[in-house]
Every structure is written in C-alpha cells, then in structure tokens.
Amino acid sequence: MDVKDNQQHAFPGDVHPTASGGILVSKLDDVINWARSNSLWPLVFGTSCCAIEMMSTASAKYDWSRFGFEVARATPRQADVIIIAGTIVNKMAPVLKRLYDQMADPKYVIAMGACATSGGPFFYNTYSVVKGADHVIPVDVYVAGCPPRPEALLHALITLQAKIKAGDKREKIVIEKFVDSN
Amino acid sequence: MNREELQSAITALNADITFEEGGEYLTANIPADACRDIMQALHNLPAFEMDYMFCLTCVDWKTHLTMVYHLESRKHAHAVVIKSKLDRENPEIETLSDIWRTAEFLEREVYDLFGVRFIHHSDLRRLLLTDDWEGYPLRKDYEDPINMIKL
Numbered sequence: 001m002d003v004k005d006n007q008q009h010a011f012p013g014d015v016h017p018t019a020s021g022g023i024l025v026s027k028l029d030d031v032i033n034w035a036r037s038n039s040l041w042p043l044v045f046g047t048s049c050c051a052i053e054m055m056s057t058a059s060a061k062y063d064w065s066r067f068g069f070e071v072a073r074a075t076p077r078q079a080d081v082i083i084i085a086g087t088i089v090n091k092m093a094p095v096l097k098r099l100y101d102q103m104a105d106p107k108y109v110i111a112m113g114a115c116a117t118s119g120g121p122f123f124y125n126t127y128s129v130v131k132g133a134d135h136v137i138p139v140d141v142y143v144a145g146c147p148p149r150p151e152a153l154l155h156a157l158i159t160l161q162a163k164i165k166a167g168d169k170r171e172k173i174v175i176e177k178f179v180d181s182n
Numbered sequence: 183m184n185r186e187e188l189q190s191a192i193t194a195l196n197a198d199i200t201f202e203e204g205g206e207y208l209t210a211n212i213p214a215d216a217c218r219d220i221m222q223a224l225h226n227l228p229a230f231e232m233d234y235m236f237c238l239t240c241v242d243w244k245t246h247l248t249m250v251y252h253l254e255s256r257k258h259a260h261a262v263v264i265k266s267k268l269d270r271e272n273p274e275i276e277t278l279s280d281i282w283r284t285a286e287f288l289e290r291e292v293y294d295l296f297g298v299r300f301i302h303h304s305d306l307r308r309l310l311l312t313d314d315w316e317g318y319p320l321r322k323d324y325e326d327p328i329n330m331i332k333l
C-alpha cells in the first residue's frame with residue numbers, strides 16, 4: 001500500500017465529459033471509504049508519556065485536523081479510531097477492551113509507541129504491563145518509537161487512511177491470511 | 183534554620199539520631215520505635231514547623247527495608263529527610279497519617295507495594311493493586327511467573 005497513491009482529496013471515480021459538463025462514475029463502496037477515511041474522529045485516550053506526543057500532534061504545530069482528525073471525542077460512542085497512546089497495564093486492559101467494544105463500527109486502532117506495540121521498555125521484569133495492546137484488542141497500524149515523533153503518528157494516521165481507502169478491512173486481511181495458510 | 187542549625191536541633195530531640203553525609207537535603211536516620219515522637223516534634227515545635235510532607239516512600243535493600251520521609255516547612259523554608267530502618271520479615275512502624283493527612287494514601291501505597299504495616303492507620307487497605315493480590319511487587323524478591331519475563 002503506497003501512501004502517495006492515495007491523494008488526500010482525490011475523489012474516487014472517473015469523469016466522463018459530456019456536452020453540459022460531465023458525469024462521474026464511481027463505486028458506492030469507494031465513495032463511502034473515501035468519506036470515512038477523511039473524517040476519522042479519535043477517542044480521547046492516553047495512558048502515559050506517548051499521550052503528550054499525541055496532544056502535540058493534535059495541536060497547532062502539527063495539527064492533525066489537516067487530515068481530518070480534528071474532533072477528538074471523549075466518548076467511545078462517537079469515536080472512529082482509538083489511538084493507544086501509552087502503556088497498557090493489566091488493570092487498564094479490561095477498560096481498553098470495554099472502550100473498544102463501545103465504539104460503533106467501523107472502528108480502527110492505532111498502537112502508538114513501543115509500550116502499545118510490545119510492552120516496550122516494560123517488556124522485562126514487570127508484573128503489571130500488558131506486552132502489546134494487541135493481546136487485548138486488534139490493531140490496524142503500529143507506530144515504532146518511545147515516544148514516536150508527531151510526524152510518525154501523522155504518518156500512521158495517513159497510513160490508516162490509505163488502508164481504509166484501499167478497502168482493506170481488518171477482517172478481510174485476517175481471513176485471507178487464514179485461508180492462505182490452510 | 184540552615185543545615186547545621188537544623189542538624190543540631192534535631193540531634194537534641196533524640197540521642198540515637200545519626201546523620202548521613204552529602205545529599206541534597208539534611209538526612210537523619212532515626213530508630214523506628216522513636217519515629218512517631220520525633221515526627222510529632224518536627225511537626226509541632228515552632229522551631230521546626232515541618233507542616234508539609236512532600237514524599238513518603240520505602241526502599242527494599244534486600245537485608246532490610248528503609249522508610250524515607252521528606253519534610254518541609256513552608257514558614258521557615260527548610261527541609262529534612264528522615265529515614266528509618268525496618269525489619270524485612272516483620273516491617274511495622276507507627277502511622278503518621280494523623281500528623282500529615284497526605285501520609286494516609288502514601289502509607290497505603292507503601293503497604294500495597296512493600297508490605298509495611300502502619301500501626302494505628304485508620305484504613306490500611308491496598309491502594310493500587312486489587313484487594314485479593316498476593317505478595318508485594320516492589321520487593322526485590324517478588325516473583326510472578328505468569329506476567330513477568332525475567333532478564
């Protein structure tokens with residue numbers, strides 16, 4: 001999946017010129033995916049230091065609104081994407097699962113930073129940290145770093161958009177893999 | 183009071199107090215059984231007036247536990263660190279939660295993670311961990327074969 005191929009504002013479809021202007025031919029699925037990918041509302045969710053970087057990505061200097069992530073919602077009912085920004089401890093894991101379950105479909109997950117991808121600095125000799133948030137909920141995009149720079153998070157968000165525009169749902173990918181290996 | 187004055191004033195409280203060299207703050211080692219009396223004096227006597235406890239924690243030295251209290255006076259702007267050795271097998275010390283209210287939660291945290299029992303504490307329950315947790319995770323010999331990957 002090439003991010004560059006998915007131009008931010010390119011509307012999916014072909015224009016057939018006619019005498020009085022043109023007719024746009026497109027697929028409904030593509031239009032829906034295009035609309036979805038350009039309006040992803042993140043859930044307000046941060047459990048430790050990575051959240052600081054996430055806030056920085058949201059604020060004026062990096063400004064993720066430019067890509068359609070402007071409205072961070074404080075309720076999972078209105079959010080499309082959950083950015084797991086920080087360490088997930090065993091006590092937090094059920095809460096994360098519950099928040100994810102409360103989000104309406106379609107929903108997406110970004111694991112931000114080493115902690116959310118693998119437990120990171122807390123992989124060894126800790127009794128309390130979940131070794132990767134994907135033990136609890138499925139993850140669409142992983143971001144490396146401790147913490148990742150705001151550019152890295154922006155790249156992850158754009159990658160997620162590319163994934164949605166390409167119509168790659170998580171279920172599809174999982175099933176294809178499963179079928180392949182059998 | 184400056185550091186030297188503070189040191190001699192604290193020495194006058196109890197003969198068994200020893201002091202550590204160096205460190206950012208004046209550091210006094212006191213016997214655990216005299217802890218409460220000394221702390222009460224540090225809080226109440228006008229010369230000290232340590233009205234602010236800004237840290238209460240514990241250290242596991244494998245041979246023993248050490249309680250560490252950081253006290254400060256807002257009026258006199260002087261600060262002191264008080265340390266007290268505890269027996270690792272049966273760690274017990276008098277609570278300070280009625281002198282400094284903030285100690286109530288901090289002592290619960292130390293009880294939770296190190297297993298120090300604070301005598302006369304009004305509500306000594308686990309704070310961060312679940313109520314049915316076994317063991318004290320910040321002790322150096324804590325083992326958790328399920329969650330812990332040893333390096």
Ligand code: SF4
Pocket residue numbers: 048049050051085086087112113114115116120121145146147148
């Ligand atoms: S990955 Fe690093 S910066 Fe991010 S939450 Fe973990 S420790 Fe903090």
